[in-house]
Amino acid sequence: MFRRVLLPMVNYPFPTLPSTIDQAVSLAQLLKAELYGLSLEMEPPVGLGYGYTMPFVGEMIAAEQVKAAANKETIAKEFAEKASAGGVAHSFVRRRCMRHEVPDLCAAAARFCDLSLLPIDDNAPLDQWYAEGVIFESGHPALVLPRMHEFRRIDRAAIAWDGSRAAIRSITDAIPLLSRASEVLAITATPGKSEAEGLSAELLAYLLRHGIAAKWEAVKAGDLAPTDALVARVAEFGADFLVMGAFGHSRLRDFILGGFTKEMLAKPPLPVFMSY
Numbered sequence: 001m002f003r004r005v006l007l008p009m010v011n012y013p014f015p016t017l018p019s020t021i022d023q024a025v026s027l028a029q030l031l032k033a034e035l036y037g038l039s040l041e042m043e044p045p046v047g048l049g050y051g052y053t054m055p056f057v058g059e060m061i062a063a064e065q066v067k068a069a070a071n072k073e074t075i076a077k078e079f080a081e082k083a084s085a086g087g088v089a090h091s092f093v094r095r096r097c098m099r100h101e102v103p104d105l106c107a108a109a110a111r112f113c114d115l116s117l118l119p120i121d122d123n124a125p126l127d128q129w130y131a132e133g134v135i136f137e138s139g140h141p142a143l144v145l146p147r148m149h150e151f152r153r154i155d156r157a158a159i160a161w162d163g164s165r166a167a168i169r170s171i172t173d174a175i176p177l178l179s180r181a182s183e184v185l186a187i188t189a190t191p192g193k194s195e196a197e198g199l200s201a202e203l204l205a206y207l208l209r210h211g212i213a214a215k216w217e218a219v220k221a222g223d224l225a226p227t228d229a230l231v232a233r234v235a236e237f238g239a240d241f242l243v244m245g246a247f248g249h250s251r252l253r254d255f256i257l258g259g260f261t262k263e264m265l266a267k268p269p270l271p272v273f274m275s276y
Contacts (some may be wrong), residue, residue, distance in 0.1 A: 001114070001176050002031050002033050002114040002115045002176055002177075003033055003034065003114055004033060004034045004036055004112075004113045004114050004115075005024070005027065005028055005031065005033045005034070005035055005036065005113060005114065005115050005116070005117060006036050006038060006106075006109055006110050006113035006115070006116040006117065007020075007021070007024040007035060007036065007037050007038070007079075007116075007117045008038045008040060008102075008105075008106045008109070008110075008116070008118070008130065008134070009021075009037060009038065009039050009040065009075050009079070010039075010040050010041075010042065010102065010126075010130075011039070011040075011041050011042060011068050011071035011072035011075060012042045012043070012044060012064075012067075012068040012071060013044075013126075014121070014126060014127070015071040015074075015075065016075055016119070017119075017147065018078050018082075019147065019148055019150075020119040020145070020147060021037075021075075021078055021079055021082050021083075022082060022150070023117065023119070023145055023149060023150065023151050024037075024117050025082050025083055025086040025088050026086070026150070026151035026152070027117065027143070027151050028083075028086070028088045028089075028090075029086055029087070029088055030151065030153075030154055030180075031115075031176075033089075033114070033115075034088075034089040034090060034091065035083055035088050035089070035090040035091075036090070036091050036092075036093075036109070036113055037079045037083070037090065037091070037092040037093070038093055038095065038105070038106070038109045039072060039075055039076060039079075039092065039093065039094045039095065040095055040097050040102050040105055040106070041068075041072045041094055041095065041096050041097065042068065042096075042097060042098065042099050042102070043065065043068060043096075044061060044064035044065050044067075044068055045061070072094070076092065076094065079092055080092065093109075099126075102126075102129075102130055102133070103129060103130050103132065103133025103134070103137070104133060104137070106130055106133050106134045106138075107133045107134050107136075107137035107138045108138075110134045110138035110139075110140055110142070111138050111139055111140065113140060114140060115140065115141055115142065115143060116134045116138065116140065116141075116142040116143070117142070117143050117145060118130070118131040118134060118135075118142050118143065118144050118145065119145045119146075119147045120144055120145065120146065120147060120265065120266075120267070120268055121147040122266060122267045127147075128265045128266055131144060131265055132265065135246050135265075135274055135275075135276050136246070136276050140173075141170065141173040141174065141273060141274065141275040142273075142274050142275075143241070143271055143272070143273050143274075144264060144265060144268050144271065144272040144273075144274060145268070145271050146267075146268050146269065146270065146271070149270070149271060151271070152240075153240055154177055154180050154181060154240050154241060155180075155181055155182050155183070155240055156181060156182070156183045156184075156185075156237065156238055156239050156240050157174075157177065157178050157181040157183070157184045157185070157239060157240065157241055157242075157243060158184075158185050158186075158187060158233075158234045158237055158239035158241070158242045158243070159171060159178075159184065159185070159186040159187065159214070159242070159243045159244070160187060160189075160230055160242060160243065160244035160245075160260070161186040161187060161188050161196050161200070161203060161216065162188065162190055162194070162195075162196045162245075163188075163194065163195040163196035163198075163199045164245055165245070166245025166246060166247060166275070166276065167196075167244065167245040168203075168206075168245075169245060169275045169276070170243050170244055170245045170246070170273060170274060170275035171203075171206075171207070171243055172275075173273075173275040174243045174273045174275075175210050175212070177241065177243075177273060178207070178210075178212050178214075178243065179210065179211055179212055181212075181240075183215075184207065184212055184213070184214035184215070185214065185215050185216070185217065185237055185239070186200065186203060186204070186214055186215070186216040186217075187216075187217060187218075187219055187230055187233050187234065187237075188200065188216070188217070188218045188219065189218075189219045189221060189226040189227065189229045189230035189233070190218075190226060197218055200216040203216065204216055217233075219233045227260045227263060230260075231269060234269075234270065235269065235270075239270060240270070240271070241270060241271040241272065241273055242264075242270055242271070242272045242273065243272075243273045244260070244261070244264065244272060244273070244274060245261075245274070245275060245276070246261050246274040246275060246276040247259065247261045247276065261274070
């Protein structure tokens with residue numbers, strides 16, 4: 001059961017949007033969980049380096065500092081108002097920090113929460129960096145959210161099943177969510193005969209022991225890449241969220257070759273539940 005859900009928020013350079021707080025409140029309502037807001041409050045750079053001069057630089061920095069200060073107060077106010085209006089138990093902590101400290105601070109807070117909510121916007125590249133810090137260093141699962149997504153239900157769940165350790169770890173961690181879904185579909189998109197196909201019956205039996213009646217199917221990729229075929233089937237199924245393991249191979253290999261995890265962290269098409 002997810003009793004405490006973390007929402008990390010930042011004020012600069014890409015401030016957390018009101019819609020992100022709305023998402024977090026909606027999910028906390030669905031889970032009947034406490035919402036823990038962590039406001040990471042950064043200051044803009046104070047200069048461009050020793051001896052560097054440029055007209056109006058001082059004015060530009062001052063304007064950014066004013067904007068950053070206003071953003072952190074707006075975030076604090078909106079979090080309190082939206083959580084209270086939604087009837088959600090909540091707590092709020094403010095931490096001053098430098099930008100490079102954000103991933104470690106997020107991960108440290110996430111270690112004492114059951115689930116972290118991580119908004120991702122492809123126009124805010126720092127989001128992916130922050131998310132990786134939580135997913136790989138917290139020891140707990142995370143739910144990666146398309147920034148403008150509106151949570152209405154967690155009724156249909158899809159699972160990316162490849163038979164790996166990471167996949168079964170994410171499935172086990174997601175049981176509190178999966179048990180709330182009326183339909184659960186495990187999908188394998190690995191070309192040819194795979195270990196995942198051979199273990200599909202074991203997976204369904206495992207889920208059934210937890211009261212989850214799931215189905216499994218293999219997707220034929222055709223001309224599509226396996227990951228694209230899986231995403232297409234998830235969309236066709238109408239899933240409210242996708243469960244997947246983070247980095248089925250080594251992180252170094254996925255960094256070099258790319259990979260499904262990296263794609264989902266860069267631009268998730270739906271909420272993605274990840275464990276490592």
